[in-house]
Amino acid sequence: MGAPALTDDKAPRPPGDLGGLEGIIGFHIRLAHGAVYRHFTETFADLDLTQKQVSALWLVSEFPGISQIELGRRLRMDRATTMTIVNRLQARAFMRRERSTSDARKQALYLTDGGVEALAKARRCIAQHEAWLKARFTAGEAEKLVEMLARIHE
Amino acid sequence: MGAPALTDDKAPRPPGDLGGLEGIIGFHIRLAHGAVYRHFTETFADLDLTQKQVSALWLVSEFPGISQIELGRRLRMDRATTMTIVNRLQARAFMRRERSTSDARKQALYLTDGGVEALAKARRCIAQHEAWLKARFTAGEAEKLVEMLARIHE
DNA sequence: GCGGAATTGTATGCTCTACTAACGATTAGG
DNA sequence: CCTAATCGTTAGTAGAGCATACAATTCCGC
Numbered sequence: 532m533g534a535p536a537l538t539d540d541k542a543p544r545p546p547g548d549l550g551g552l553e554g555i556i557g558f559h560i561r562l563a564h565g566a567v568y569r570h571f572t573e574t575f576a577d578l579d580l581t582q583k584q585v586s587a588l589w590l591v592s593e594f595p596g597i598s599q600i601e602l603g604r605r606l607r608m609d610r611a612t613t614m615t616i617v618n619r620l621q622a623r624a625f626m627r628r629e630r631s632t633s634d635a636r637k638q639a640l641y642l643t644d645g646g647v648e649a650l651a652k653a654r655r656c657i658a659q660h661e662a663w664l665k666a667r668f669t670a671g672e673a674e675k676l677v678e679m680l681a682r683i684h685e
Numbered sequence: 686m687g688a689p690a691l692t693d694d695k696a697p698r699p700p701g702d703l704g705g706l707e708g709i710i711g712f713h714i715r716l717a718h719g720a721v722y723r724h725f726t727e728t729f730a731d732l733d734l735t736q737k738q739v740s741a742l743w744l745v746s747e748f749p750g751i752s753q754i755e756l757g758r759r760l761r762m763d764r765a766t767t768m769t770i771v772n773r774l775q776a777r778a779f780m781r782r783e784r785s786t787s788d789a790r791k792q793a794l795y796l797t798d799g800g801v802e803a804l805a806k807a808r809r810c811i812a813q814h815e816a817w818l819k820a821r822f823t824a825g826e827a828e829k830l831v832e833m834l835a836r837i838h839e
Numbered sequence: 840g841c842g843g844a845a846t847t848g849t850a851t852g853c854t855c856t857a858c859t860a861a862c863g864a865t866t867a868g869g
Numbered sequence: 870c871c872t873a874a875t876c877g878t879t880a881g882t883a884g885a886g887c888a889t890a891c892a893a894t895t896c897c898g899c
Binding site: 735737762763765766769770773788789790791 | 854855856857858859864865866
């Protein structure tokens with residue numbers, strides 16, 4: 532008991548009040564992720580790329596010839612999810628698949644010229660997006676935040 | 686130039702290496718959110734409740750009679766998304782809708798007895814989930830993390 | 840070397856979340 | 870009183886994640 536009724540409009544608690552949810556770390560991660568996701572989507576509206584697609588382009592650029600399973604491992608995606616990402620990027624001619632010469636089970640992934648170009652544009656958008664994010668923190672805080680988040684995803 | 690080939694299996698970089706992605710705050714928030722989401726889903730497998738559903742139950746419990754639009758505002762969901770959440774919870778008889786007496790446009794949301802019970806169980810699962818999360822941090826760190834995440838979602 | 844187990848890619852189908860656009864009902868403001 | 874704004878609702882679209890099943894390939898024990 533004690534929770535005040537809101538049937539009338541004399542709301543006694545401010546609109547941002549989240550009650551007991553306020554102290555839950557997981558809840559804040561969820562909201563923060565949502566906010567970042569929304570801003571990302573706006574920033575990348577012109578490029579029409581999602582976070583996952585950009586991450587995949589980026590990783591394939593840094594690890595040319597990487598296999599799908601390895602790409603998925605680093606981005607914490609399962610095989611099926613990785614497939615749909617790569618399918619879309621291949622359909623837009625940003626990426627191509629080749630059978631690996633060392634292991635015929637694997638596909639080796641490479642960026643096409645169009646993919647390199649798209650990634651270059653994406654990097655500029657990411658810089659902008661990150662600037663929006665980092666404006667809230669000092670350099671030390673940003674570093675600490677990244678380090679703590681890394682502890683969560685191992 | 687510079688990026689080592691992975692066509693062969695002499696991978697010169699460790700499997701956790703994310704290259705330039707490492708420094709991107711948004712990327713770490715994404716991965717952390719994924720990890721939290723996965724653990725949450727495991728923890729709540731028996732209850733068959735999602736993060737959003739639990740958050741909604743919790744908020745309606747703290748603000749009985751809250752309108753859908755207000756619920757959505759606090760959880761950063763639009764009206765359509767809020768609808769589907771409330772629909773599911775109502776279908777499982779955890780929540781009921783009533784027309785607001787003060788504003789006939791609004792629905793006033795209340796937990797049913799089943800909803801109260803489900804929330805009680807959910808709270809125990811959340812405690813477990815949060816303990817898993819908090820094990821990585823000191824009390825001070827956890828507080829700082831929450832505060833920094835709050836800066837992101839305002 | 841051979842046969843069974845594990846790995847990788849692929850296809851299919853389901854779910855949750857989120858968004859847009861439209862519409863009707865109700866309320867609020869000039 | 871009439872118009873604009875708000876709220877709920879429905880329908881459609883899309884990304885992301887997961888499970889399952891299957892084929893091809895490789896690996897390992899014998």
